[in-house]
Amino acid sequence: MAKLNVxxxxxxxxxxxxxxxxxxxxxxxxxxxxxxxxxxxxxxACTVLIDGVATRxxxxxxxxxxxEQKIVTIEGLSPDGSHPxxxxxxxxxxxxxxxxxxxxxxxAAALLQANPKPSEADIANEMTNICRCGTYTRxxxxxxxxxxxxxxxxx
Amino acid sequence: MTSASxxxxxxxxxxxxxxxxxxxxxxxxxxxxxxxxxEALAQGVTPEINAWVVVHPDDKVVIRxxxxxxxxxTLTGLAQLVAEELNCDWSKVTTEYPTPGQSLAxxxxxxxxxxxxxxxxxxSHDYVRKGGVAARMMLIQAAANEWKVPAAECTAQKSxxxxxxxxxxxxxxxxxxxxAKLEAPKDVALKDPKDWTIAGKPLPRLDTADKxxxxxxxxxxxxxxxxxxxxxxxxxxxxGKVKSFDAAVVRAMPGxxxxxxxxESGVAVVAETWWQAKTALxxxxxxxxxxxxxxxxxxxxxxxxxxGLDAPQAAIGNQVGDAKAAIANAARTxxxxxxxxxxxxxxxxxxxxxxxxxxxxxxVWTPTQNGEAALAATAEASGLPPSKCxxxxxxxxxxxxxxxxxxxxxxxxxxxxxxxxGTPIKLIWSRxxxxxxxxYHPITQCKLTGALDKDGNLTGLHMRISGQSILxxxxxxxxxxxxxxxxxxxxxxxxxxxSIGYGIPNLLIDHAMRNPHVPPxxxxxxxxxxxxxxxxxxxxxxxxxxGKDPLEFRRALMKxxxxxxxxxxxxxxxxxxxxPLPEGVYRGICQTMGFGSYVAGVAEVSxxxxxxxxxxxxxxxxxPGHVVNPAQIERQVEGSFVYGLSAALYGECTVKDxxxxxxxxxxxxxxxxxxxxxxxxxxMPSGGFWGGVGEPTIAVAAPAVLNAIFAATGKxxxxxxxxxxDLRKA
Numbered sequence: 085m086a087k088l089n090v091x092x093x094x095x096x097x098x099x100x101x102x103x104x105x106x107x108x109x110x111x112x113x114x115x116x117x118x119x120x121x122x123x124x125x126x127x128x129a130c131t132v133l134i135d136g137v138a139t140r141x142x143x144x145x146x147x148x149x150x151x152e153q154k155i156v157t158i159e160g161l162s163p164d165g166s167h168p169x170x171x172x173x174x175x176x177x178x179x180x181x182x183x184x185x186x187x188x189x190x191x192a193a194a195l196l197q198a199n200p201k202p203s204e205a206d207i208a209n210e211m212t213n214i215c216r217c218g219t220y221t222r223x224x225x226x227x228x229x230x231x232x233x234x235x236x237x238x239x
Numbered sequence: 240m241t242s243a244s245x246x247x248x249x250x251x252x253x254x255x256x257x258x259x260x261x262x263x264x265x266x267x268x269x270x271x272x273x274x275x276x277x278e279a280l281a282q283g284v285t286p287e288i289n290a291w292v293v294v295h296p297d298d299k300v301v302i303r304x305x306x307x308x309x310x311x312x313t314l315t316g317l318a319q320l321v322a323e324e325l326n327c328d329w330s331k332v333t334t335e336y337p338t339p340g341q342s343l344a345x346x347x348x349x350x351x352x353x354x355x356x357x358x359x360x361x362x363s364h365d366y367v368r369k370g371g372v373a374a375r376m377m378l379i380q381a382a383a384n385e386w387k388v389p390a391a392e393c394t395a396q397k398s399x400x401x402x403x404x405x406x407x408x409x410x411x412x413x414x415x416x417x418x419a420k421l422e423a424p425k426d427v428a429l430k431d432p433k434d435w436t437i438a439g440k441p442l443p444r445l446d447t448a449d450k451x452x453x454x455x456x457x458x459x460x461x462x463x464x465x466x467x468x469x470x471x472x473x474x475x476x477x478x479g480k481v482k483s484f485d486a487a488v489v490r491a492m493p494g495x496x497x498x499x500x501x502x503e504s505g506v507a508v509v510a511e512t513w514w515q516a517k518t519a520l521x522x523x524x525x526x527x528x529x530x531x532x533x534x535x536x537x538x539x540x541x542x543x544x545x546x547g548l549d550a551p552q553a554a555i556g557n558q559v560g561d562a563k564a565a566i567a568n569a570a571r572t573x574x575x576x577x578x579x580x581x582x583x584x585x586x587x588x589x590x591x592x593x594x595x596x597x598x599x600x601x602x603v604w605t606p607t608q609n610g611e612a613a614l615a616a617t618a619e620a621s622g623l624p625p626s627k628c629x630x631x632x633x634x635x636x637x638x639x640x641x642x643x644x645x646x647x648x649x650x651x652x653x654x655x656x657x658x659x660x661g662t663p664i665k666l667i668w669s670r671x672x673x674x675x676x677x678x679y680h681p682i683t684q685c686k687l688t689g690a691l692d693k694d695g696n697l698t699g700l701h702m703r704i705s706g707q708s709i710l711x712x713x714x715x716x717x718x719x720x721x722x723x724x725x726x727x728x729x730x731x732x733x734x735x736x737x738s739i740g741y742g743i744p745n746l747l748i749d750h751a752m753r754n755p756h757v758p759p760x761x762x763x764x765x766x767x768x769x770x771x772x773x774x775x776x777x778x779x780x781x782x783x784x785x786g787k788d789p790l791e792f793r794r795a796l797m798k799x800x801x802x803x804x805x806x807x808x809x810x811x812x813x814x815x816x817x818x819p820l821p822e823g824v825y826r827g828i829c830q831t832m833g834f835g836s837y838v839a840g841v842a843e844v845s846x847x848x849x850x851x852x853x854x855x856x857x858x859x860x861x862x863p864g865h866v867v868n869p870a871q872i873e874r875q876v877e878g879s880f881v882y883g884l885s886a887a888l889y890g891e892c893t894v895k896d897x898x899x900x901x902x903x904x905x906x907x908x909x910x911x912x913x914x915x916x917x918x919x920x921x922x923m924p925s926g927g928f929w930g931g932v933g934e935p936t937i938a939v940a941a942p943a944v945l946n947a948i949f950a951a952t953g954k955x956x957x958x959x960x961x962x963x964x965d966l967r968k969a
Contacts, residue, residue: 099514100493107514111468116460117453119636121587122670126904129587158453165452173451177443177870180878181310182450183587183636189451208913214904216587216637217310218881220915222874 087151090115091160094151105141105149106130109157117158117186121214128213131187132157138194138210158186161193168235169193172226180217187213192227196236202227286419288377290337290348291321291370294415298398300327304334305342305349306359307608308446309638310878311933312871313359315444319867320364323438324371324430327411328398334445339610340629352610352632355643355761357834357931360867364929365429372427374418381418382409432865432926441870446634458591458606458633459667466593466663467496468513469655470520473505473676476529476897477756480504483526489519498523501654509659513667532756533897540682540755540894541578547705547751548576548686554720554752556727560745562690565699569690573784575777577687577957579769581892581899582680584762585907588636589673590648593665594656596621601628601653606635608643616646620653639882640761644713645678674907675899678760679892681707685773690745695785697796699745702730702773708752709766712759726750728766729833729938730774733800735928737767737833739774740803741796757894763882764937767833772959775829775942780955789946790816790828802862802925803830806839809860809921814841824855827946831938836930837862840939842916844947850966854884854914854944859936860921864928875932876920883940884916885909891960908962 086097090113097112109118109132121129123142130142133156134149149155161167165174169192172178179185188211195202195210202210207227215223230236287293293301302321308314318334342349350366375395382400383390386407393402398411432439449455474480484506486498494515499507506525510516547553566572592605594617601621607613613630621628630649635642652666668676683706690699708723717723728737730748739746762768782792790811797804807830810816814826823845830839843856859876866872889908893900901907941959949955953969 100518103514107512110460111512111514114462115453116456116462119457119588120459120667121589122904124670124903124905127587158451161452165448170451174443174447177447177874179310179444179447179450180312180874181587181635181637182446182455183457185450186453211912214587214909214911216585216639216882216885216909218878218910219874220881220910220912221877221918223912224915 086146088146088149088155089151089153090155091157097146099146101147102145105132105144105146108146109141115157115159119183119186121184126214127184128187128191129184131190131213133190133194136194136197138191156190158190161190167193168230168233169196169226172230176222176226176229178219178222178226180219184213184215188215188223192223196227196230200234200236201231286416288374288415288418289370289423290345291367292325292374294378294411296412296415298328298331298410298412300325300332300398300411302332302334303337303349305337305352306363307352307354307610307632307635307638309354309608309635309642311359311875312444312868313354314446315442316360316867316871317363317367318445319438319440319442320360320368321371323435324368325375326395326397329437329442331398332445336610336632338629338631339614340625342611343614343625353612353643354608354638355640357933357935361835361929361931368429369427372429373423376424376427377418377421378411378414380421381414384417385409385414438867440868442868444871456633457588457636458593458604459588459636461593461604461633461665463593463663466665467509467511467659468516469507469509469652469664469666470513470516470669471501471505471507471651471666471672472520472525473672474527474529475675476527476533477758478532479527479529481506481525482528485524489523492519492522495519497659499655499658501651505651507651507655507666509655509664513665517669529897535756535897536895537893543755544682544684544705544753547753548684548703550705550751552751553703553749554722555747555749556724557730557732557739557746557748559743560699562699562701562745562747565745566688566690566701569698570693571691571784573689573691573781575687575780575955575957576684577773577776578684579682579772579959580890581682581757581894582762582886582890583674583677583892583907584637584639584641584760585674585904585909586635586637586639586641589670590668591666592649592652593663594652595663596653596656596660598660599627601656602631603629603649603653604631604633605649606633606642607646608635608638608640612644613646613649616649617653620650621657639763640765641678644761647676670904671902674902677892678758680762680768681709681759681766682755682757683707683769685769687773687777689777689781691781691785695787697743697781700743702748703751704749705751706753707759708754709759709761711752711754721752723750723752726766727770729770729831736835740800740830740832741793742799743796756897764934767831767935767938768883768886768941771829771831771938772941772945775831776945776955776957779827779946779949788817793830802837803832805925806830806837806860806862806923809923810839810841810858813860813919813921814843814858816841825947825950827943827948827950829939829942829946831935833935833938834931835864835928836932836935838935838939840936840943842943842947844944844951846948846951846966846968848967852948852961852966854916857916857918857943858921859918859939860923861932861936862923862925863930863932864924864926866922866924869922872922872932873920876936877918879934879936880918880940881910881915883937884914884944887941887944887959888914888961891963
């Protein structure tokens with residue numbers, strides 16, 4: 085039994101202590117926007133925000149997360165898909181198959197929140213998620229667009 | 240025929256079941272539309288105009304798509320083609336998949352479901368457009384009937400039919416029900432592509448929004464009431480079997496419900512959650528009977544292939560003049576041996592499927608590149624006739640050829656579900672299972688011998704390929720007299736498919752087939768990948784040996800290959816071939832033809848004194864004949880470089896003790912954003928043919944870079960991937 089704060093709601097979940105947070109989110113809470121890609125924190129498909137920090141959850145035991153920590157999944161990034169990063173993703177038609185994109189978007193959102201004017205080098209350093217379809221050029225363009233718009237980081 | 244008659248009651252009940260599961264998910268439930276039979280099919284009330292087009296009373300247009308969407312944008316492109324001829328309002332267009340079972344029941348009205356070989360659009364553009372024209376004509380006829388005027392006096396634009404003489408108009412939705420009752424026209428005329436207003440335009444994809452908010456449901460995300468989850472281990476050595484497993488050790492572990500054999504070679508744990516299933520499977524003692532294949536290694540395979548480079552027996556793919564005589568009489572010869580490794584597709588979403596079996600019926604939901612093949616696999620594994628089975632396609636989290644020809648995971652899930660009748664079973668492969676049970680890019684080596692005359696002109700070329708045949712592994716019946724025609728992709732005689740771009744007076748290209756036990760598959764780009772590396776790297780070698788500019792050396796051989804030459808010239812011009820570059824930056828160039836399209840690339844790279852490679856810029860050109868959506872072609876070209884450069888830099892699966900060594904992305908790295916070069920794409924459709932765009936460009940990624948590395952360092956890298964090479968200056 086664990087208590088988690090997910091997308092603004094406090095939930096009780098039933099899972100063994102060492103169950104990775106990814107599988108608690110997907111199988112106990114039922115939010116499947118967070119993806120399983122590798123299970124070894126390489127690909128970033130399982131990324132969520134924990135207190136605003138992009139975190140790979142496939143290797144994070146659920147008992148390492150406290151009830152006070154605020155978990156945000158792709159479903160909770162905005163109520164209606166209107167977070168500046170989501171809008172930029174749509175404007176640039178970034179996704180191809182889309183499977184890695186929840187992790188990409190959340191990683192980008194965390195990057196822009198911490199660093200509203202990232203350089204191309206900053207983006208390259210932070211965006212280490214794997215995309216096999218090859219959306220990287222569009223990912224970069226969309227992030228630079230959000231940075232240029234100043235939509236994030238003023239709060 | 241209306242959609243009501245093809246939406247079986249089973250389909251409807253299945254759909255209701257799923258809707259129920261979404262509602263039952265509690266506080267965090269979110270309304271999602273499972274892409275099963277689609278709204279129009281399931282509603283069973285809206286008449287279809289024909290197999291491709293359904294028009295709702297509110298003017299919503301549903302276009303049926305038989306091919307699979309896996310990121311390549313075919314859903315949007317095919318819809319554009321139908322909508323173009325339908326003259327409908329694009330903003331009202333949605334799409335749905337017909338199921339392969341429905342297609343079978345209707346005499347395969349939707350044609351081929353296979354989505355591979357970059358043929359989603361190029362093989363179906365004709366009949367889907369005709370479906371659009373026919374539907375438009377029927378809608379116009381219905382309006383004309385109502386007005387009692389000749390149809391020829393009516394026109395249709397943006398879903399509105401107008402009779403100009405009387406100033407009357409009707410919306411498509413108002414006449415759809417009547418149109419559906421009309422007989423389909425026999426003679427339909429397609430528009431000239433120059434008149435297109437929807438097709439040919441850089442429209443945004445239809446399926447983007449849900450990929451940004453978590454609503455998109457992939458096969459791995461499927462939920463059904465009462466569903467159990469399965470994790471599987473197949474024998475790590477291909478061809479091996481299960482000797483024994485000790486279920487008692489894990490049966491009491493949390494959530495575990497069943498421990499089951501899967502065929503002769505696999506074991507599955509079925510549990511309440513997948514994580515519980517995987518945890519128990521990892522703890523399950525399994526003894527394997529690995530068999531003779533356990534003796535095989537990368538080194539033993541390489542030695543076998545090497546022997547094929549000079550073997551007397553080989554199947555001929557392309558022959559002009561007498562290459563061996565030309566080589567014997569040459570002023571100078573050049574010889575080199577290249578090799579290309581096994582690679583895994585490594586789709587982001589691992590193999591998965593959900594199955595529900597009862598003795599009367601078996602249904603499977605799965606991401607597949609070929610719904611009909613998934614249905615066939617379901618029928619075969621269940622032992623039921625196809626008419627008692629159904630396969631529901633779900634958009635793929637990557638395909639790249641892995642999810643097309645062979646549906647091994649579907650067979651597995653059905654074999655599991657058969658042992659738990661009445662319970663939906665979702666099987667998900669771990670990344671480790673996925674990496675070690677792929678259908679791998681075939682392994683080959685190639686020996687090239689070129690003949691130059693005293694002026695450095697190419698007078699003869701012998702290209703001996705040794706190694707694996709995909710068709711021998713997947714479709715043995717297509718091997719004729721030991722010859723796999725697909726092996727020569729990109730090297731064929733002049734023609735519309737995968738032809739060589741050079742007029743070489745004496746040419747011999749042959750193949751000594753050597754099939755290791757590692758199962759091969761169609762890997763995005765297929766045999767064009769290594770063949771282009773072999774030929775285009777060697778053209779560069781011969782140019783340098785002849786003391787000629789690599790571009791000019793090629794051009795001299797391309798007088799009778801104008802389309803190959805045009806894309807080569809286009810990248811040379813755009814990249815500024817021959818013009819100065821920043822210090823330390825060097826160019827490489829190449830071209831090829833495959834999947835019906837002509838492509839070329841220039842790479843600009845630098846190599847640090849420590850041997851670190853940086854790819855600065857790629858210029859690519861593609862002539863696919865016709866362009867349905869230039870914005871999506873640009874994305875396919877960029878993505879092709881990611882796939883091709885991932886292969887060039889890192890892609891290698893090695894074999895030890897008969898099994899694959901690399902189990903995850905830490906050992907099987909791929910290109911990431913920090914290594915992504917700028918890509919400039921020239922799209923230059925010359926018309927008159929339809930080529931694919933999802934694959935051909937992959938083939939030019941590696942040779943452009945390899946040739947640029949030679950320019951930078953004087954080192955000719957002939958064995959891939961580059962991670963194994965020392966790039967410090969020679």
